[in-house]
Amino acid sequence: MGSIARIILQRLALGLLTLLIVSMVIFVAVNALPGDFAQQILGQGATPEAIEAIRKDLGLDQNYFLRYFSWLGNLLTGNLGISFAQMNFASNMGGDQLIGVAEQIRPRFMNTMFLAGVTAVIAVPLSIILGLLAALYRNTVFDRAANITTLSSISSPEFFLAYILILFLAVLNPVFPSLSNIFDGMGFGDRLNKTMLPALTLTLVVTAHMMRMTRAAIINLLASPYIEMARLKGISPMRVIVKHALPNALAPIINVIALNLAYLITGVVVVEVVFVYPGIGQLFVDSVKIRDIPVVQACCLIFAAAYILLNLAADIMSILSNPRLRHPK
Amino acid sequence: MSQITRRGLMKTGAAAGVVAATGLPAKAANRGGTLRLGLAGANTSDSWDGRTHSDSFMIIMGHGTVFDCLTEVKANGELVGELAESWEASSDAKTWTFNLRKGVTFHNGKAFGADDVIASLQMHTAEGAKSAAKPIVAAISEMKKMNDHQVQFTLAAGNADFPFLMSDYHILMYPAGQIEEAIANGIGTGLYKVESFDPGVRAVVSRVDGHYKDGSAGWFDSVEAIAINDSSARMNALMTGQVDAVNRVDFKTEPLMKANPNVEIFEVTGNQHFTFPMLTNQAPYDDANVRKALKYAVNRQEMVDKILQGHGKVGNDHPIGPANQYFAADLPQLEFDADKAKFYMKEAGLTSLDINLSASDAAFSGAVDAAQLYQASAKGAGININVVQEPADGYWSNVWLKKPWCACYWSGRATEDWMFSTAYESGVPWNDTSWENARFQELLLAGRAELDSDKRRSIYGEMQAIMSEEGGTIVPMYANYVDANSTKLAHGDDIGNLWQMDSSRITERWWFK
Incomplete structure (x- = not known):
């Protein structure tokens, strides 16, 4: 098991390095966008003096390196900084009751996690079961139908899927609300009801990948001698697949699940906008629009960290699920 | 109630309180x-x-x-008191006395009074404050508390529209001494x-x-x-x-x-208008004949039909809209006329003209398409417009006020003076046409301090006519506010x-x- 601990540490260190590089790329990219916070917030009222005043208040008049390293320094002490919008507001007020980026992101992030959680609870069992059944009844009408459905749903743009669901589940048959404006203090049932349509949309998006990987991994194994043996013993096809094939197919399946879970956290922007779901994706879009660099960077770091951690988790799980990797010679 | 003329309301708003109190909707x-x-x-x-x-x-x-604000513009355009009960002006429109409503409390229980008015107005001129209403408040040279429910404002220069300006949505009344808390939690009246x-x-x-x-x-x-x-x-x-x-x-x-x-749709034509301002201190726009040619080279109705899908009205190259008191509805409407455009081109000594029109959808939704319609209609008059598509980011700082001819929008202002002095008074920073006209400037100053409603109507009417005839901006259309309800x-x-x-x-x- 010592080797696993070493792998985890190694990967975490690499992850930190990745995050550092990501933060640099984001900083350069956001600064390369035309216009800055001062220009965006002032709009038509962007006189040179007004722009200068805001830039000075926000420290945007300092050079890039200074700004980046002071941000990085704060980050290392666990301080994500204060959003430009808040700082601009404060300079107007002269007050000091500022909401930090961390507090600003936290409720949004929790909402996104809730949506990802609901989606995962629906999508992961669904796609694994569909994958197993497709492998079991491969090349039958059921297999083809499952493939065609999931492939067409993954190939359609998310907003299109969202509108189709709205049409059928909100307009024609009002089962779920088309507006997912969840808020604090809402009952769990209510919240779940409002989250259903975005969760179903995301389910349609991620199911194909996981289902097809499950199917492929299992079919791959079905040709191996030990499965042949199991069959010759007279075990039922279902039992062959679940008991004999699935444990050996877990590694690739877990990998794909982790990748899709990461997508549920980072790739939800469009779905959140369509359903007006107050998650981190909406906050991210709003912040990019006004070039609120502290918020954009914090969001990007969260996205990057989600990818890194889930991939790490996937690798560790696949090691644990494979005795050959668990006990290397 | 209809006998109350605007002048009566402006000079002594004593009846305003009555209007507000009895302003029951006609339907139950x-x-x-x-x-x-x-x-x-x-x-x-x-x-x-x-x-x-x-x-x-x-x-x-x-x-x-x-x-709440001190005053409110009713749905029919009438100015009534909101937190002010009535007001009175000196004959030069320089000194304004506002009588405040009694017995009003903020949501936290604090009673509303003169101190709150003064503190709320001072917020806009506080050091470092970035307020869009700063010019309005900065024009007040002195604020005096006469008693708990009366405030007297002395303006640096007479302004007949002062009570109107107090209805501006930026100038909200906050509880004095608790402003920070009121902003954090939303405590108003x-x-x-x-x-x-x-x-x-x-x-x-x-x-x-x-x-x-x-x-x-x-x-x-x-x-x-x-x-x-x-x-x-x-x-x-x-x-x-x-x-x-x-x-x-x-x-x-x-x-x-x-x-x-x-579902039903409700739409109104307000003061929101789209413009194509040209910098009149640069060639060829410094020639009034070129500007006139361009005024006749645009098909306004086509723009309303195609860009606004009919949700608007044609403009007449001045920024005063149907929601303004002195909107000159009887002004001759500029129409597309290729012959007249050619005529003014000849007057300017030109047979053809090649110009750039900078546009981006940041200016208004459909601005690039509108510029292309302009290009097509102007071609017939020998004017070759090259539509330059500008990036939406940074449009207001890099293109507007900088490029000689571009697309722009204005949401309009509640009063004529406010609109003109924001963008067409000579020397103001947002004068997006760099236009200077002695008569226009003279009328602007005269209209500001004039309390007589009829005189103001003729003053602002003439100003709209001057702009329409030779001003530096093309206002092809007013865009409606289109909302919908259950x-x-x-x-x-x-x-x-x-x-x-x-x-x-x-x-x-x-x-x-």
Whole structure:
């Protein structure tokens, strides 16, 4: 098991390095966008003096390196900084009751996690079961139908899927609300009801990948001698697949699940906008629009960290699920 | 009530209090219900600081719901007192005395009085404050508290529109000494008090018990405003009954909404207009004949039909709109006329003209298409317009006021003087045509201090005529405010046209059937 601990540490260190590089790329990219916070917030009222005043208040008049390293320094002490919008507001007020980026992101992030959680609870069992059944009844009408459905749903743009669901589940048959404006203090049932349509949309998006990987991994194994043996013993096809094939197919399946879970956290922007779901994706879009660099960077770091951690988790799980990797010679 | 002339109201607003108190809607209104609004124009940077309000979500929830101003423009365009009961001007329109409403309290229980007015106005000129209403307040040279319910303002120069300016949605009344707290929690004197507010996401407010507008406004028990910036999502929310009213109807889906029996569209033509300003201190725009040729080379009706899909009116190259008091409706309408355009080209000594028109959809939605329509119609007059598509980012700092001819929009202003002095007075920073006209300037100053309504009408009429004839901007169209509501809602006879959503006062003026 010592080797696993070493792998985890190694990967975490690499992850930190990745995050550092990501933060640099984001900083350069956001600064390369035309216009800055001062220009965006002032709009038509962007006189040179007004722009200068805001830039000075926000420290945007300092050079890039200074700004980046002071941000990085704060980050290392666990301080994500204060959003430009808040700082601009404060300079107007002269007050000091500022909401930090961390507090600003936290409720949004929790909402996104809730949506990802609901989606995962629906999508992961669904796609694994569909994958197993497709492998079991491969090349039958059921297999083809499952493939065609999931492939067409993954190939359609998310907003299109969202509108189709709205049409059928909100307009024609009002089962779920088309507006997912969840808020604090809402009952769990209510919240779940409002989250259903975005969760179903995301389910349609991620199911194909996981289902097809499950199917492929299992079919791959079905040709191996030990499965042949199991069959010759007279075990039922279902039992062959679940008991004999699935444990050996877990590694690739877990990998794909982790990748899709990461997508549920980072790739939800469009779905959140369509359903007006107050998650981190909406906050991210709003912040990019006004070039609120502290918020954009914090969001990007969260996205990057989600990818890194889930991939790490996937690798560790696949090691644990494979005795050959668990006990290397 | 109709006998009250504007002049009477301006000079002595004594009757204004009566108007407000008896301003019952003609139709019987019902109390009750929760109004759910789906609103575009929300940002995560929103706050209860009126100085920063610029987009519809906060304009509606700020001055229209939680806070009050000193004066209010009614849906029919009439100016009445809100927190002021009446006002009086000196004959030079320099000294204004406002009598404040008595017995008004803020949501935290503090009584409203003269100190609050002075402190709230001073917020706009405080050091470092970035307020869009700064020029209005900066024009006040002295504020004097006469007694607890009377304030006297002395202006640096006479301004007959002063009470009108006090209805501006930036100039909200906050409790003196508790302003910071009031901004953090949304403590005003409005009909509704804040229950919860998540910037850029949602605001919930509930009706105050025992309000001075009882019986004349404020019919809902509570209001939930949901930020829905995405236009398809907003239209969907109304169509599926998730909200009761939405702003900024998407023209593309408008036919579908009209087909829905539970939804109705309401639209008004206000002062919002789209423009093509040219820098008149640069060739060839310094030649009035070239400007005239360009005025006749644009097909205005075609733009209204194709860019606004009919949701607007043709403009007449001046910035005063139908929501303004002295809008010159009888001014001869400029029409597309290739022969006249050619004639003025000849006058300018030109046979053909090659010019660039910078446009981006940041100026207004459809600006690039509008520029291309202009290009097509001007071709017949020998004017070759090259449409330069500019990036939307940084448009206002890099293109507007910099490129010799570009696309632009104005939301308009409540008063003629305010509009003219924002963008057409010589030397002001936003003069986007660099236009200077001695007569225009003279009339502007004369109109400002004039209290006589008839004289002002002729002054502002002449100014609109001058601009229409030789001004440096093309105003092809006024864009309507197009909003939609569920048929469960009802409203008074008039719908305000200063801003979206019944001049952003839907929460006060509307009710459930």
